[in-house]
Amino acid sequence: xxxxxxxxxxxxxxxxxxxxxxxxxxxxxxxxxxxxxxxxxxxxxxxxxxxxxxxxxxxxxxxxxxxxxxxxxxxxxxxxxxxxxxxxxxxxxxxxxxxxxxxxxxxxxxxxxxxxxxxxxxxxxxxxxxxxxxxxxxxxxxxxxxxxxxxxxxxxxxxxxxxxxxxxxxxxxxxxxxxxxxxxxxxxxxxxxxxxxxxxxxxxxxxxxxxxxxxxxxxxxxxxxxxxxxxxxxxxxxxxxxxxxxxxxxxxxxxxxxxxxxxxxxxxxxxxxxxxxxxxxxxxxxxxxxxxxxxxxxxxxxxxxxxxxxxxxxxxxxxxxxxxxxxxxxxxxxxxxxxxxxxxxx
Numbered sequence: 001x002x003x004x005x006x007x008x009x010x011x012x013x014x015x016x017x018x019x020x021x022x023x024x025x026x027x028x029x030x031x032x033x034x035x036x037x038x039x040x041x042x043x044x045x046x047x048x049x050x051x052x053x054x055x056x057x058x059x060x061x062x063x064x065x066x067x068x069x070x071x072x073x074x075x076x077x078x079x080x081x082x083x084x085x086x087x088x089x090x091x092x093x094x095x096x097x098x099x100x101x102x103x104x105x106x107x108x109x110x111x112x113x114x115x116x117x118x119x120x121x122x123x124x125x126x127x128x129x130x131x132x133x134x135x136x137x138x139x140x141x142x143x144x145x146x147x148x149x150x151x152x153x154x155x156x157x158x159x160x161x162x163x164x165x166x167x168x169x170x171x172x173x174x175x176x177x178x179x180x181x182x183x184x185x186x187x188x189x190x191x192x193x194x195x196x197x198x199x200x201x202x203x204x205x206x207x208x209x210x211x212x213x214x215x216x217x218x219x220x221x222x223x224x225x226x227x228x229x230x231x232x233x234x235x236x237x238x239x240x241x242x243x244x245x246x247x248x249x250x251x252x253x254x255x256x257x258x259x260x261x262x263x264x265x266x267x268x269x270x271x272x273x274x275x276x277x278x279x280x281x282x283x284x285x286x287x288x289x290x291x292x293x294x295x296x297x298x299x300x301x302x303x304x305x306x307x308x309x310x311x312x313x314x315x316x317x318x319x320x321x322x323x324x325x326x327x328x329x330x331x332x333x334x335x336x337x338x339x340x341x342x343x344x345x346x
Contacts, residue, residue: 001032001060001258003051009039010216010261011046011268019047020250023257026298030061034257038240039268047240047255047263055214061259062172093119097130103139104162125327128286135205135234136282136343139163143202146226148191148219149209153179160184167201169194192222199228207236210269211260220276227346233278235342239285240265243326243336244292253294254338266335269342278344287330288338289323 009016016037023034039046053061098104100118135155137145143164147156150168152175160166168186170176179186187194204223213219223233238254239245240263245252254263270283296302296319297309311319329336 001030001057002054004054006037006048006050006052009037009041009044009046010048011264011272012039012041012044014039014041014044016040016048016050020255023250023255025061025257025259026251027253027256027294027304028062028064030063030258032258036255036257044268045240045265046268049258049261052214052261053258058214058259059171065172065259094130094133097127098134098162101127101131102134102137105139125287125289125323129289132207132236132286132339132341134159134162135203135207135236136341137164137203137205137232137234140202144200145203145205146196146201148204148206148223149212150179150186151175153182153184153186155205155207156184156186157182164203191219196226198225201226201231202228203232203234205234208238210235210237211256211263214261216262217272217275220273220278224276224278224346229346231346232281233273233342233344233346235269235273235340237269237340238263238291239335239337239340240268241335242285242288242291242338243329244288244295244338247322248292248295248299251295251299253291253298264340266340266342269340273342273344278346280342280344282341282343284341285330285335285337286339286341287323287326289319291338292322292326293319 008014016039019036019038021035023036035050036047037050095104133155137159139162145159145164145166147166147168150156150170153168156166156168156179166184168176168179168184169191170179170186170188171190173188176186176188204227206223210216210219227233238260242252242254245254254260266283266285270280273280293311296311296315297304300311300315302309302311326337
């Protein structure tokens with residue numbers, strides 16, 4: 001793949017030091033060895049690839065990417081629940097939690113069902129997981145949401161079932177085909193080229209997308225244009241200052257060379273969101289059990305099948321313990337989570 005130099009930080013233009021070199025794509029087999037640099041500014045501390053693939057050839061890094069699969073699990077390491085247990089979990093816990101916290105209306109009206117939903121508040125990792133499932137979106141009557149980088153459409157399907165009018169966009173045609181097979185509306189291409197009408201969405205969401213794009217400021221500016229006044233932009237992305245990066249180093253799942261062109265710190269991400277003309281409502285880092293799980297898969301060389309991998313029991317238990325450690329770390333250092341979440345309004 002053809003590359004170009006990126007000697008300065010793509011976020012703040014400051015110089016950087018070599019952070020990691022000789023990295024390989026151990027998840028999806030893109031060719032090459034890659035180098036990452038880290039910004040020397042304490043107000044940024046972002047990480048980026050140098051050299052980076054030229055934009056016209058970026059698609060070649062996604063040939064075997066997990067969004068090609070209808071139910072990808074390689075990015076999070078979760079094992080699917082049996083249908084009966086999943087249905088009960090959805091009805092008695094997830095739906096009632098979303099009803100209590102986000103106003104979606106529960107599937108059960110009894111006090112016991114509401115109590116089950118409330119109990120999620122007592123388990124921070126579980127509540128964070130359910131929050132990110134719906135991208136922190138409160139119910140809006142006849143609300144319209146655009147999922148930028150929608151992948152194979154799992155989140156679009158969930159939000160549609162919760163009452164949203166959904167639209168997705170992804171540059172990966174295989175992913176878009178998977179979305180359309182679900183009967184959902186999705187376009188293939190770059191966001192700006194779609195020329196959607198201004199002020200047309202109540203929410204724009206991007207889950208693990210901003211780190212993939214060559215021009216993140218331009219993307220954020222287009223998202224701002226598409227939002228209705230008062231509309232929300234919600235983003236999730238790997239955290240350049242995470243506990244897991246310190247622990248797993250070159251095996252950390254959030255690096256993902258050569259597809260992750262830049263990895264943001266919380267300060268850097270909030271700064272470019274503000275530069276796009278949006279107001280940051282909340283910025284925080286989250287514990288990332290799925291990121292830790294996948295990092296352990298990479299470190300141990302666990303075989304993968306269609307983007308999924310199952311750790312041995314002792315390794316899976318170790319990851320659970322590491323997740324607990326990270327939860328304790330975040331109490332003292334709240335910027336050390338695996339995932340950054342930023343919520344902004346127009």
